[in-house]
Amino acid sequence: MTQDEALNILKTGANVFLTGEPGSGKTHTVNEYVKYLHSYNIDPAITASTGIAATHIGGMTIHSWSGIGIKNKLDKYDLDKIAGSEHISKRLRRTKILIIDEVSMLSAETLSMVDAVCREVKQNSEPFGGLQVVFVGDFFQLPPIVRVGRSEDRQGLLIESPVARFACDSTAWEKARPIVCYLTEQHRQDDDIFLSILSAIRSNDFDEEHMGHIEKRKIAHSSAPKGVPKLFSHNADVDRVNDDTLLKIENEERVFEMSSQGAPALVTALIKGCLSPERLALKVGASVMFTKNNMRDGFVNGTLGTVVGFSRTSGQPLVKTRNGMTIEVAPLEWVVEENGVVRARIVQVPLRLAWAITVHKSQGMSLDEAVMDLSQVFEFGQGYVALSRVRRLSGLHLLGWNARTFQVHPEILAKDESFRFLSDEASNGFEKISKEEILKMHNNFIAACDGEFVGVSKKENEIFGNSKLRKKSKISTYDETLALIKEGGDLKDISKKRGLTESTIISHVEKLHEEKKISSKDIEKMISGKTIKVIPEIKKEFKKNDDGKLTPVFEKFKGKYSFEDLRLVRMLS
Template identity: 55%
Template sequence: MKQSEALSILRTGANVFLTGEPGSGKTHVINEYAAYLREHEVEPAVTASTGIAATHIGGFTIHSWSGIGIKRKLEKHDLAGIAANRRIVKRVANASVLIIDEISMLQPETLNMVDAVCRKIKGSSVRESSLLPFGGMQVILVGDFFQLPPIINNYPSNDEQLSLAKNNARFCYDSAAWQKAEPVVCYLSEQYRQDDVAFLSMLSAIRRNGFSEEHLCHIQTRKINHSDNLSGIPKLFSHNVDVDRVNGEMLANLSGKQWMFSMISQGAEALTASLKKGCLSPEKLCLKIGAEVMFTKNSPSGRFVNGTLGVVEDFDQTSGYPVVRTKNGKRIEVEPMDWNIEENFKIRATITQLPLRLAWAITVHKSQGMTLDEAVMDLSGVFEYGQGYVALSRVRKLSGLHVLGWNERAFLVHPEIAAKDKDFRFASAQAAALFSKMAEKELKIKHDKFITACGGTLKIISDRQKGLLRRNGKINTYEQTLAFWRNGKNTMEISNERGLKESTILNHIEKLIQRGAIDSKDFPRLLTPALKREKGKIQAAFRELGRERLGPIYEKFGGKYSYDDLRIARMTLAQE
């Protein structure tokens, strides 16, 4: 199925299982659909099964969003407790579309619990909703079951009990919630990552559990030894301990000054903790000239993507930011970027850090979702079905593979998944055939009808307009500040006009910047002439001492700069 066909099906409001091989564009389709909904004033609930995946897509883990947390099962009193939580109730009640990414890593019972929560909360206001899957929401399940499966912990030690537990449903498609939702299967068939026909054929063979001697011969041509010195190419390992060891040793071997960049967080602690856990950039990023790094986020301007490799070749003398030379020769001064959790058109939590991590080594698990030109991998420690396949499918072509070793499980996928994949492909072909028979006008009617049912508008709403929507007919305090700002007033003038402290106005400005309501070209208006002259010194101090606290910067300069001046310098540092 083509991406355009999947998008058209999604827009009808049908429940959907969106799947496809790595590089087929699943994330792109979801981003396009989410943007479409937001243009029509419908905010989707964007979630994922893991913290890393949730951070990638700017959403919650499904466990956090639904309020189930780490529970393995829901008793009646658990469900009642969740239904009494105002924030969870508001979140679920307001949602018309629920997206769950990396569905392959979600246990069946977890999906059942999410379904129970949605039906309980939705059913409290509309009784019929308690009888509908997920309370009547459109549910979109995204993922590839050939990727890493859910981790099942705490099996009983008794062998018989262990056998019984393993024979229970392990994959989400066996859950009662999945079967009741009856999702339309959209199996994306186009390939946007791998550009090597032979390599793509080998990956497809692994998906069928048809890895042959011919394919092994291809792998053997990419065999390297531990003594081979392959600089500038990340190594993929199965275990964190190997990654930490390699990165630590390689950084220590570099001479020169070590620079440390600290993450800044804003928002509720539980939400920022979730963002930090899922962010591939560490809270404390230590770099030196010569450090091999990997970008951990896509650049809005297209300068780099998640997985772009490079080497730190300098640090800017004014800002202190690292200058990275990418593998294709591009020179980039790397500036901090934000990872957000958004809900109901609002940013609930933000972490800010350089979109970099050390790249001598990375785990296979954390490589999911990345596209690499090259990778060194040791598949001799593979312990789970699909782990080898995930590692192999990170790279674009066979020549980008450098394999230290492998074991028998490295080229195997779960036999049940290989069989189920045939069913998914067949179901997707049927869906494509069915929807292709619909006239364009009929589809448009279905699309519009769903937007209307969600309480959206058929008129397209811009991002800037969405950030300024009036609430309950009253302009909120941020919008009032923004109105003065757009009339060309500075923070002191706005403070006088509104009768509020300038520090309060600065807080408003900071929030409006996060929402994208204030353009970066207007940032200079925050700076007094004196602060413009001194900004470089202050920003260098932030680079040296970290950006979480203003106190150390204030003390470093002996109180020369006010806390408001320091906040402004930090604000422009993080955003410009």
């Protein structure tokens, strides 16, 4: 599938899995889609599974965005706390489109938690609370890190721990039913031999001929070119290179020590999970990477920069990031919280040295050259990710490798064949839809997102053959729904005629009811038959809960009545 085909599908508002080989243009396609949405004053939530990936697309981690943080399980207390956070709930309620990059590194369990949070906060039973979800990534690349051997009490959890490891095997993914858009163009590698090597690894056809090309790229440590980024599979190798390079800088060294407080076992776990070291040594000229998200101060986990000085007043490091911003980096804290009580905390300057990086941290990067030691690769996809960071074979400098370097996950080999087939089906299916109908789908989705129709772009006119710019009032989408309501249509009928989800139609109903354009009788006509009979009982339950939340009422009736019906009854209360 081409990027233009994928963009056409994305613009319809369908849930999408955007995938393809490294360099196929996944990030570019996402950026083009975001640019398109911005042209209609629509702000999608741009997230990623890791901090470093989030920096590539100008977003934040899905963990931060959803409020789940480092949790690996959710109970009712956790969900209520997240939904009760004004900052998080406001963020999720105004979101219409959720983009998750590097989805291969997101576990099935984490994706299920995000789905639960979205449904709870938006009070919508549809997958991800009715959001358009765009999964972006390549499952041949690094898989998620899944904790094993946990023995915590699973009683009372809202999310069952899935047996599945990959996000694409989760129930949340299955219910979202994303259209697969498998990009087949290549925009990173311009070397046919190197492309054939990467394709052979991907299809499990790596042979002696390919190995012959790889062996020609082997170098001795002493021959490694200077100033070229070094990629390693283990943190220990990265630490050695960073420490040695820092030692060679003659400027004064400043040391920042980590402080801690709380239960020893929890403190130890925090230190182990923190990317900043207990003892952080810095000098002017040191290459560094931020290790924590702080959007307010202009950095996220993975932001790269250089130490340019130290504050005369506070003594804190001054870091100039790659985009030219200079930040005074103050210490931040990492905490373990249980039932609303902080059990342990550590405090450190959120930085680490960055002359060398792990393969995990390199995912999503595009390099002219790189020095790699892949002799200790231990994870499927790790070698493939490292090799595919480089644009051409001549930029590859290998210190060593092992057999796992050229292997990909056997489960993913089978899934890839399925993804390609589903993508071809989607492409063929959209070819049968007229250009006018596709444009109508695009406009319907913009209307559903409350976008501002300021006209159709020049490129869109070229694609669809429109000779005139069309202007459309932002309120017209509500008027269209209003007309169908007055005709006496039920929710499913109106949703089908408008080409919008039931959740979106109810949002229109809520606005029209607030503006007193529809009556209680109009709303009652939209409620399903089995729910109409118990409207008085449902209204009583809403009166008991002043906050108007749907979940307590939904649970009271043991899920017998849909969230959509409950939203309609709530307007009658």
